[in-house]
Amino acid sequence: MAVRDGYIPGVPCWVDTSHPEPEAAVRFYGELFGWEFEDVMPAGSPSSYFVARMRGADVAAVGSIPDGAPVAPTWNTYVWVDRADETATRVVGAGGKVVSEPFDVHDAGRIAVFADPEGAVFSVWQAGRHRGARIVNEPGSLNFNGLETRDAASAKAFYRSVFGWQTLALGRAEMWTLPGYGDYLERDRPGLRDEVAAMGVPGFEDVVASLSPIAGEQLEAPARWTVTFAVDDADATAKKAIRLGGEVLVAPFDAPWVRTTVIADPQGATLIASRFAAENRDLADRERISVGAQ
Secondary structure, eight states, X not given: OOOOOOOOTTSEEEEEEEESSHHHHHHHHXXXXXXXXXXXXXXXXXXXXXXXXXXXXXXXXXXXOOTTSOSSOXXXXXXXXXXXXXXXXXXXXXXXXXXXXXXXXXXXXXXXXXXXXXXXXXXXXXXXXXXXXXXXXXTTSEEEEEEEESOHXXXXXXXXXXXXXXXXXXXXXXXXXXXXXXXXXHTTSTTHHHHHHHTTOTTGGGEEEXXXXXXXXXTTSOOEEEEEXXXXXXXXXXXXXXXXXXXXXXXXXXXXXXXXXXXXXXXXOEEEXXXXXXXXXXXXXXXXXXXXXX
C-alpha cells in the first residue's frame, strides 16, 4: 500500500501512547507489531518520544506521560486540522474543554488537547514537518479510531460543530463520516466509491471513525476514544500479547466485517486488534435472523 503524505482537516491522522515506563512499552509493541523505534527527543531530555516505523515510515509513537497528566497509560487519538487555535475556539463554543492550549512542537507541527462535553479526550494536529501516520490499514498499523459514549446525541452535535462530521448507520453500528473524504481518497485510488458500493456499504468511503454506545455492564465506564490496529490474525495477536506480559480483555470474536480482540499492554493501556474478515460481512443480518427465530 502507498505511503501517505498528509490528511485533510477532520480526519484522524496520528496515534501515540503515553506510559510511565516508555522503554518497556517500546519493547512490548516492538515485539507485538514488529515496529522499529527512534527516540526523537533531544539528547538529555527528561522525557522520551519514540516514533514507531514500518518500512521506515512513521506509524505511531510511544512517549512519556506529560507533566501534570494522569499517570494512567493510554492511547491517544489526533485529528488533522488547519489551525489548532481556531479549533480550540470551536471546541469551547460547542461545550468542550481545552485540556492543553495549542503549542508548537518545534517544526513538527502544532498540537492541542481537548475533552468533549462527556469528557472523552482527543488531540488535534496542525501539521508542519510531521505528516501523521504514513502507513495505515496494513497489519501492524493504525486501522480505526472510535468514540465510546453514553450520550450519542450530544456527541453528534459536538463533533459536527468542531469537525463537520456526520453519521452513517451500518446495521446496528454507526460511523462518523466527513463529507468529501471519499473524493480525497479516490484521487490516489480511482474507483474507490464503486468498490465500496459493490461491497454493499455505500457511503463507507467517507467514514473517518466509529461511534459506539456505552451500555450494559460498561455503563459506568468513562467516555473515551479508542484505537484499533490492523493485524493478520487476531487470535495469534492475542496469544502473543499474553506471552509478552499483556492481558486479553476481550477474547477474539467475530463481528460484521472483522475478527477482533481487545488487549491491555503490561502497563494497562488498552487497544483493539482487528483482522478484516470479508466472510463476516453478513454477520449482523445472520444475528438478526437468529434472534427473530427465537
